[in-house]
Amino acid sequence: MEALVAGGGVSGTATAIALRRIGSDVTLYETHSDPAGQVGSFLSLASNGLRGLKALGCLDQVQQPGFAVPTQRMWSGTGRLLAEVRADGCRGIRCSARR
Numbered sequence: 001m002e003a004l005v006a007g008g009g010v011s012g013t014a015t016a017i018a019l020r021r022i023g024s025d026v027t028l029y030e031t032h033s034d035p036a037g038q039v040g041s042f043l044s045l046a047s048n049g050l051r052g053l054k055a056l057g058c059l060d061q062v063q064q065p066g067f068a069v070p071t072q073r074m075w076s077g078t079g080r081l082l083a084e085v086r087a088d089g090c091r092g093i094r095c096s097a098r099r
Contacts, residue, residue, distance in 0.1 A: 004029065010043070017056045044072060046085060 001024045005016045008030030016028045045053070045062075053059040074082045 001025070003027070007031075014052065014056060017058065021056070044069060046072070 003016075003019045003024045003026045005012050005019070005026060005028045008028055012028060012030075016026045019026045043062075050059060050063075053062050070086065072085045074084075076082055
């Protein structure tokens with residue numbers, strides 16, 4: 001089966017990996033040659049994201065350049081704290097940065 005995936009973000013890349021693992025001939029299209037550009041990128045993953053990467057067989061590759069984060073906070077655009085997640089309650093939060 002041939003598959004076309006539009007977008008090389010997290011979900012597009014995960015979809016392409018999953019399709020390739022089941023034997024599909026995958027072509028992934030991304031608009032930007034270097035989506036992070038000069039500013040870099042930052043990705044934080046809670047336990048469900050870590051389990052997804054493990055299922056795709058790429059968890060170690062993503063975690064290797066990253067670092068553990070003890071607490072993750074999510075803020076609204078107005079500066080109000082929306083949520084706080086501690087790593088001990090969700091089996092780890094990992095972040096990976098690229099510059």
